[in-house]
Amino acid sequence: MTEKKLKIRQQAFALTLCTIVFMTVYNVSTWYASSLDHLPSFTFAFEKNIPFLPLSIIPYMASGFFFCLVFFSCKNKYQLKILTWRMLFVIMTAGIIFITTPLRFSFSKPEVSNDILNLPFLFLKKFDSPFNQSPSLHISFAFIFWSVFRDISKWWFFLMISLILVGISTLTTYQHHVIDILTGSIIAHISFLVIPYRKNNLEYRNFHLANYYFLSGWILIFAGLLIDFYIGSEGFILFLPAVATMVVGYFYQNNIKFLPPFVFTVKQNIRQFRKN
Structure with missing residues (x-):
């Protein structure tokens, strides 16, 4: 077995592990939240001025692509290990918060007139619940993705802009409130401190x-x-x-x-x- 095949197998295993843990935590949290009689939401007054931008569904959905890409962008086993532990830490921490302090999205989403753009919104309506809001895993993941993507010499600027758009899209697709973005950012940076890269x-x-x-x-x-x-x-x-x-x-x-x-x-x- 060549080193290249061994590396790809390890990357695929790490991706599969994080995907399974994410799906399990997310679905269990959703089931628990949906069983409650009342779920609160938390919004700041200025959030009413945030526009709904249908086009922002593109970078929002692209987060799933980056979720897969980041594992195959690691340059060595150690970087892959740190990435995997950070992802698992964020997912598990978020899951605990989802269950202990569940919140839901409270804004009503406008109709999307464009049939093509409406397809991903219909997908979100069917498969993505209004629960599991705070912290936003889109935001936490974006920071963790960047910890790997910033080392890619040719594409780093494109990836940086893409991740910024992912962060903005969490608000302009009416999927998250500001408190979700803040808590997602905090948890991501806690993961960097708890699981540092090359600590010594x-x-x-x-x-x-x-x-x-x-x-x-x-x-x-x-x-x-x-x-x-x-x-x-x-x-x-x-x-x-x-x-x-x-x-x-x-x-x-x-x-x-x-x-x-x-x-x-x-x-x-x-x-x-x-x-x-």
Whole structure:
């Protein structure tokens, strides 16, 4: 057996495993939610201004294609193992939340006049329940997919734009509320911290630090919106530190020195002093 065949078999096994776990968790959660007499929903006031865009069903449905593609985009066994564990962690964590705090989508979906675009909407109506909303697995998966796709040299920009469109489509197809996007983002970054890539490799130290900043940013945005919802607009003050932490995370992830040279000189002098 060649290494290529062995690798493909492992990728196919990982894809099959995650698919089976996903289908099991999703269907069990759906069955439980449908058995309840009342299911609440949670929406922010500004969500009423989000437009319904039928064309966005294309990137929304493309998430299934990326679900399959990402396993065959891994470059080595270790990357495949990390991807698989992250996917399983997110699926199982989401399943627990689906059962303990079930939510449903509350907006009525407009009719789609285009017969071709209406087909995937009919498919969603039949096979995709309005339950299992928060966290959005479309969002969690998109972040995890990107952790692999960003290493693809030729297609990374196209894949990045595609995943961004997947994220936007969760709202514009009227499949998810904003709270689902926030919780999906938070769980994805928790998976990066719980299951780090090359934890003991100093070359990836900045990546690990970046995930702490990104997670903090998402939590601050979530907290700000919740404060605004329950108390008042004072919550929006948290958006400033949220943006700041996201920017710092971006700099760490891309190895950009965002501190002034004077600060680096002081830090180097302190390290040298400690060594002496």
